[in-house]
Amino acid sequence: MTCDRLVTYDAGVTDDDAVFKALADPTRRYLLDRLYERDGRTLTELESELEMTRFGVMKHLRVLEDAGLVVTRRAGREKQHFLNPVPIRLVHDRWIDKYTEHRVAALSDLKKRLEESA
Amino acid sequence: MTTMTAQATQVYQVFIRATPEQIWQAITNAEFTERYFYGTRIDTTADRRLTQWEKQVGEDPVLEWDPPRKLVHGWHSKWNDELSAEEPSRVSWELEAQDDGTTLLTVVHDQLEGAPKTAASVSGPGWTRVLSGLKTLLETGEPLVG
Numbered sequence: 534m535t536c537d538r539l540v541t542y543d544a545g546v547t548d549d550d551a552v553f554k555a556l557a558d559p560t561r562r563y564l565l566d567r568l569y570e571r572d573g574r575t576l577t578e579l580e581s582e583l584e585m586t587r588f589g590v591m592k593h594l595r596v597l598e599d600a601g602l603v604v605t606r607r608a609g610r611e612k613q614h615f616l617n618p619v620p621i622r623l624v625h626d627r628w629i630d631k632y633t634e635h636r637v638a639a640l641s642d643l644k645k646r647l648e649e650s651a
Numbered sequence: 652m653t654t655m656t657a658q659a660t661q662v663y664q665v666f667i668r669a670t671p672e673q674i675w676q677a678i679t680n681a682e683f684t685e686r687y688f689y690g691t692r693i694d695t696t697a698d699r700r701l702t703q704w705e706k707q708v709g710e711d712p713v714l715e716w717d718p719p720r721k722l723v724h725g726w727h728s729k730w731n732d733e734l735s736a737e738e739p740s741r742v743s744w745e746l747e748a749q750d751d752g753t754t755l756l757t758v759v760h761d762q763l764e765g766a767p768k769t770a771a772s773v774s775g776p777g778w779t780r781v782l783s784g785l786k787t788l789l790e791t792g793e794p795l796v797g
Contacts, residue, residue: 571658572658572660572661572662573658573660601664601665601666604662604664604757606662606759615660615661615662617662617663617664618663618775618779619663619664619665619778619779619782619783620665621779622776622779622780622782622783623665623783623786626783626787
């Protein structure tokens with residue numbers, strides 16, 4: 534199995550910027566949702582789901598690949614696109630947990646107290 | 652939210668600021684795996700991959716052993732009866748050193764056609780938690796909490 538990577542990763546490798554940028558576009562989120570439904574799709578398959586030129590879809594896929602959210606692999610003559618959820622997990626661990634932890638804890642404490650006093 | 656049919660081939664990728672040798676050690680040595688792999692102790696040699704989680708032990712064949720570049724082994728979930736009744740699948744780990752001192756780790760879990768429940772159980776948080784935990788452990792020396 535060979536991994537077909539087109540992208541040169543430089544300073545952006547461990548940077549969340551590329552992930553946020555990639556997610557900040559409805560077409561790219563739409564493409565991720567399509568891959569979430571069914572992975573391993575080709576450009577032609579993905580293109581058929583969008584009213585956009587092949588070039589436009591390629592451009593969006595490129596941004597998703599740069600951010601590590603899409604990984605391509607060759608299977609025979611086909612280039613398949615896979616959703617890679619790891620960068621989203623890392624953003625989640627770094628940014629979401631940090632801000633939601635205390636609120637969730639406060640709510641679960643509140644629930645516990647209300648249930649105890651009931 | 653759309654519903655998901657778990658995929659028969661799943662691909663995961665992460666850059667880790669560590670050498671391929673360090674990552675190889677962390678994925679084949681139980682002292683490391685128990686800190687990021689849901690507490691599972693996993694010892695892998697050229698012949699087999701031994702897993703131990705609480706009192707359950709398992710053994711999967713090693714299909715390719717090329718340290719520190721590529722490891723391919725069988726996968727047979729054993730932590731509940733429903734999953735263990737399914738057919739075995741396959742996991743490949745590929746490690747590629749990058750020019751900037753990081754290593755690109757690619758995990759491919761495939762041949763899941765005969766194991767749809769296993770496919771569902773390893774997708775979503777399954778592999779992503781393992782890989783983000785492995786990254787955190789190697790980069791900071793601390794396992795992820797929770």
